[in-house]
Amino acid sequence: MKPTLVARDVAPAVASAAGPRGAPQAGGAHDEADAGFARDLRAALRGPSRSISPKYFYDLEGSRLFDRICELPEYYPTRVECGILARCADALAKRAGRQAEIVEFGAGSLRKVRLLLQAFEAPARYLPIDISAEHLHASATTLRHEFEGLDVQPVAADFSRCMALPPALGSGRRIGFFPGSSLGNFAPEEALDFLRRAHGLLQGGALILGVDLVKDPQRLHAAYNDAQGVTAAFNLNLLARANRELGADFDTHQFAHYAFYNAPLRRIEMHLVSRRAQAVALGAERFCLEEGESLHTENSYKFTIEGLRALAAAAGFRPGPVWTDPERLFSVHWLDAS
Numbered sequence: 001m002k003p004t005l006v007a008r009d010v011a012p013a014v015a016s017a018a019g020p021r022g023a024p025q026a027g028g029a030h031d032e033a034d035a036g037f038a039r040d041l042r043a044a045l046r047g048p049s050r051s052i053s054p055k056y057f058y059d060l061e062g063s064r065l066f067d068r069i070c071e072l073p074e075y076y077p078t079r080v081e082c083g084i085l086a087r088c089a090d091a092l093a094k095r096a097g098r099q100a101e102i103v104e105f106g107a108g109s110l111r112k113v114r115l116l117l118q119a120f121e122a123p124a125r126y127l128p129i130d131i132s133a134e135h136l137h138a139s140a141t142t143l144r145h146e147f148e149g150l151d152v153q154p155v156a157a158d159f160s161r162c163m164a165l166p167p168a169l170g171s172g173r174r175i176g177f178f179p180g181s182s183l184g185n186f187a188p189e190e191a192l193d194f195l196r197r198a199h200g201l202l203q204g205g206a207l208i209l210g211v212d213l214v215k216d217p218q219r220l221h222a223a224y225n226d227a228q229g230v231t232a233a234f235n236l237n238l239l240a241r242a243n244r245e246l247g248a249d250f251d252t253h254q255f256a257h258y259a260f261y262n263a264p265l266r267r268i269e270m271h272l273v274s275r276r277a278q279a280v281a282l283g284a285e286r287f288c289l290e291e292g293e294s295l296h297t298e299n300s301y302k303f304t305i306e307g308l309r310a311l312a313a314a315a316g317f318r319p320g321p322v323w324t325d326p327e328r329l330f331s332v333h334w335l336d337a338s
């Protein structure tokens with residue numbers, strides 16, 4: 001098995017600013033992550049903004065719940081994006097050319113990258129970047145067995161902050177892959193910053209980017225308020241995780257999952273709302289919450305095709321073709337970095 005490359009210049013501490021998924025921790029990263037989680041949760045409970053990064057959703061239980069969300073009838077993004085990718089894979093492969101190297105931001109669903117690996121002509125290398133070494137190794141082992149001869153080199157790094165990649169092989173183009181609308185979990189200025197850094201890494205290549213589109217608010221509302229309550233459990237797991245890992249004493253029954261579409265800001269907001277006046281202990285500190293007070297846990301921005309193309313252009317990309325589904329729920333963008 002090839003060794004995991006660790007991007008040593010990545011700052012270990014986790015910023016309190018919002019950012020997308022990628023936080024389940026393993027081995028030595030655990031203490032740093034715990035310290036980041038404790039610090040950021042404390043800052044969120046002290047206020048005044050009362051918000052915490054969604055990256056803390058993804059411990060093992062949170063990742064398991066997210067996988068269940070992706071299978072829910074109401075949560076269309078995963079299903080629709082996979083359908084689009086299956087239909088445009090050959091066109092993407094043609095643009096990528098022979099012996100391309102795929103760099104995936106987040107060791108995401110193997111189902112999605114498989115669609116690319118099957119269509120691409122003799123892909124030279126696959127570099128999944130994720131903060132979770134455990135998740136990376138599992139994905140790498142599966143893909144090495146499935147695609148004989150494929151060079152799989154996991155990179156353990158927090159791509160929402162900065163990242164360093166091994167030198168390009170020189171044989172084919174470097175193609176970034178950022179599916180799942182994880183870009184939407186960044187604040188707009190963070191999304192621009194991420195795209196600028198991705199542009200720098202992919203010089204001479206391109207980025208394949210999947211983003212969710214602005215649509216009927218009821219459709220969006222249903223996707224984040226599913227009937228089985230899996231999204232509610234995913235949101236509340238943040239508090240359960242704090243109890244497990246930080247010794248906090250949240251009574252999860254005293255918090256309500258609250259998700260709504262903020263139309264002027266074109267984003268779903270997820271909150272945990274206190275059902276009554278209560279006090280919570282975290283370490284030596286106690287925090288008081290009023291009835292109805294909320295902890296803001298996630299933003300999920302939705303895009304227009306033109307808005308996304310303008311954002312990508314501002315980051316230095318040359319926007320290419322866009323693929324959508326017949327209902328225009330989701331979009332996959334080819335963005336040239338040459």
Ligand code: AVI
Pocket residue numbers: 020021069180181182183184185224231298299300
């Ligand atoms: C990972 N991310 C793109 C998901 C989203 O839709 O923003 C996370 C999620 N939150 C609730 N449901 C799914």
